[in-house]
Amino acid sequence: MTTPPHLHHITVEDTLNRWPATARVFLAHRMACVGCTMAPFERLPEAAGHYGLPEDAFLDEIHRASLGPEPDEPRRADPDPSTR
Numbered sequence: 033m034t035t036p037p038h039l040h041h042i043t044v045e046d047t048l049n050r051w052p053a054t055a056r057v058f059l060a061h062r063m064a065c066v067g068c069t070m071a072p073f074e075r076l077p078e079a080a081g082h083y084g085l086p087e088d089a090f091l092d093e094i095h096r097a098s099l100g101p102e103p104d105e106p107r108r109a110d111p112d113p114s115t116r
Contacts, residue, residue, distance in 0.1 A: 035091040044079050045071040051098035061085060 039047075044065045047054050058065045063083050065071055074082075080090040 035088065035095050039076055039091045039095060042076060043072055044068070044074045044076060047076060047094060047098075051094075053100065054094050054097045057090075057093045057097050061090070 042050075044058075048058075048066065048071065055066050058079075061083060063079065065074070065079055068074075076091060076094060077087045080087045
């Protein structure tokens with residue numbers, strides 16, 4: 033899968049805000065990016081570098097997570113609106 037070029041320039045915060053499902057990628061790599069005060073300033077390749085992750089592989093994981101659940105991954109039902 034080819035990683036879209038915009039992922040090289042987007043910040044961690046923008047990524048998480050635009051595609052909340054990407055949080056699981058950060059957490060799977062034990063990255064403290066979710067909720068970090070540097071998230072608005074740190075770009076994805078920089079975050080990968082700080083954690084010693086291969087940039088291309090990390091960006092590919094982020095891209096796949098941004099597309100939604102894997103085909104074999106169950107989709108969660110919407111929460112019951114009556115509980116809001």
